[in-house]
Amino acid sequence: MSKIILITGASSGFGKAIAEKFAAGGWNLILTARRKEKLAEVATAIEKKYGVKTLSLVFDVQDKEAVFAQLNDLPAAWQAVDILVNNAGLALGRDSFLDANIEDWETMIDTNVKGLLYTSKAALPYLIRQQGHIINIGSTAGKEVYKDGNVYCASKHAVDAISKAQRIDLLPYKIKVSVIHPGAVETDFSLVRFKGDASKAAAVYAGYEPLKAEDVADTAWYVANVPKHVCINDVVMTCVAQANSMHLHKDA
16 A cells, blocks of 8 residues: 655645655655645646545645645545655744844744644654654754854744654654755745845855755655654755855856
């Protein structure tokens, strides 16, 4: 019987790459995202290429009522969720604490922290039944705070702390909890952060070879497929040019 993985933010970036990686391994997919058309495009392509089944759920993880309404009402055939990947997240702005936009702060907290909490809580009954696995996507920004990163870094520190708390609290249910902290990865992350400014986004990745979304997907696959008695608790991954969230070497 094929296993089932639930991935938030699956219409692009890490989420899409993780969906493709697990589909290639024969897993069926519950895919969630805000963008209905983009999500449908991803799901259709995956079904055609890999021959697996997908279930698409359109909601914003910031919306508590929508999260619980959709996940509490999964069709019976989709309730055996083996893995939840809390991937949905974003950065908005790269501004000093003084100049930062409070609405950007609220969106990052509502998505990166509250969204992860809502989705985890809603999926937990399925995961307990399956003795499943939660994989949270953090960031090297959750390990060190960098200049003008303020609330984004805070939100990813929260992901790190929540992952540790989940691991402790869910021990009696034999649920694995892992968190993957990528460094610089070339996706649409920076384009979103700089609100569509392509030149600023491109400059982030100039002068070195960053990680790719597929690298994060490969890591998620490895973490998910270690022996049953093994749990990979915490992974920090960067490209060779990066030491941590603050130190990056770019060629001239």
